Amino acid sequence: MSKLKSRFSAGSRLKFAWLPVVASVAVLGLSEQVFTQAGQRTMWAPRLAGVTPGEIQVLPVQGNVHMLVGAGANITVQTGNDGVLMVDTGTAAMSPKVIAAMRSISGKPLRYIVNTTDRADHTGGNSAIADIGETIPFREANYTAGPQGALDIGRASIISYYTVMHRMSAPTGKAVAAPETGWPDNTYSIAQKRLYFNDEPVVIQHINANSDGNSVVLFRKSDVVSAGDMLDLTGYPIIDLAGGGTIETMVTGLNHLIDIVVPRANAAGGTMVVPGHGRIADHAEVVYYRDMVTIVRDRVQDLIKKGMTLEQVKAARPTRDWDGRYGKDTGDWTTSMFVEAVYQSLKKPA
Amino acid sequence: MHQRRFGVATWKQCLGIVLLVAGVHQPAFAQVDITGLWRPLPRNQDGSGMTGDAAGVPLTPGGQWRAQSWSPEDFDTAEWVCRPHAFDYSLEGPLSQMRVWADVDRPTQKVISYSAHLNQQEQETTIYMDGRPHPPENTLHTWSGFSTGEWDGDVLVVTTTHLKETYIRRSGLMRSDRSVVHTRWRRVGNYLQATSILYDPVNFTESYPRSSMTWIYDPALTESPYPCEEATETAVPRGDVAHFLPGQSPLPGLNPKLADRFGSPPEARLGGPETMYPEYIKKMKTMPRPSGPPAAGVGEGN
Known part of the structure; x- marks a missing residue:
């Protein structure tokens, strides 16, 4: 006790005279934290979560519809009590990850796949992914009746416009572009094919755009349109001249897409587009994408009228105001290839 | 004994100082109430107001091309009739009254977010104050974008991403959908000031600050609805995209014979990073100037 007392003797109190000052400073410091409510400083510019290479990002779109990113082309997944409908399947290599991502949204059976085009980044997963699905039989299988009674219901049905099937397959004896197990088995050849699935109308429309086989898928209750490569916000449109696409069909197709996408008040929201x-x-x-494609078409048309060759048109750089946004110098589809496709679309044979 | 009395006195004095200083200290470092109704004050116009004038804007060559192909009929395109002024443009462009309110978490009484509604075309923004991250890059972009805020002293610093492409002047000067906007809000008495800095890696060579936006507190202010029904038919045939081919724009700002109200050299009106800085004034004095008077209608606004 005496020792304790001696610790707080008059002399030692002088040593601790700074304590109130320290306490005051500490309280002031705390008051700042309390009143500013400042959290962690925002990183400038903030890093936005992109897709980790080799992984799939699942993003809700609207209603019953999700978008999967990271498997090549975007994949649209509609889910509900009837099962799963998938628009495009990404690349073959990503199929296991795509299946896992789909399962994270719904455990129901995959019933339908719709291909919006024949390109491998949209259809490469057809074979493996269709295999995990099952169609709803219109009758019980009757194996005692022989082959006619059997039903192949152990796969999802793959829907596409018929020209997609033609491009993925080949005449007998010719090399095929895609394995037979990935070919569409449910094609249509008129303006549209309709389903009623997961309590909403699903309208599959044929629109001739960057090829002659484009389909867009309208989920009418969710109010979502899966547009495929008619809309590529990462680059200039891939115009597949050999596949029946031209710059004119691209413009027409985008105008059709605008007609079925309805904005809410003040031109925002409403129909969502994958x-x-x-x-x-x-x-x-x-609309911005349509504007860009149309203006580039008009410029190239004007340069052709002036008698410019393809090389001269490329040198004139008719896309220069969008190159910073959509242009690419390397990869499968460069700015140069786009300009050439526009030129070839518009150049009348001599 | 003397020492003991001195100790108690010191503690009491320090407590008093803490209370006194904390009271003074708080406004300097704490959040400030920015909620309420705000009436915009007239201010200097951004640019000369001559259509096609891009002086002072750090456009890239691509951004200049884009501006020079713009046609006023763009606003008559059916799909763009209801296109609103984006929130960041509305701060600088039209004089628009604004209502700001806070969403407060009841148990903790902390501000979760501020929201602001502009009368002009009913643009609305929410500024999240709770430290949440910005959404993934592949989510929807909007006219207002996604904003987070934090207090830097008595200045609310807002970072906005996920913006749609839009104009920064209504004559073809565009910022891209990759833009990020930094806005600094500061209340000074009954005045509210905003400074916004646009960063656009596509159309701008460098950051573009805008700093003249000021509002005055006006609790009697009212706001009106702004319904906009999508246009079905306009003067521009559906599917047409109004634009001028390169070198064919008739806009007065691009016509070297026409003067703006400052008599600026036509070259300056093309914009570019150099035109942002005071040093450019010296260079402008060496450039040929239009001999004619200002064109009719110049200075009509941006």
């Missing part, structure tokens, strides 16, 4: 590549979009993105 593009073939890039972020979730709405009416405005489709």
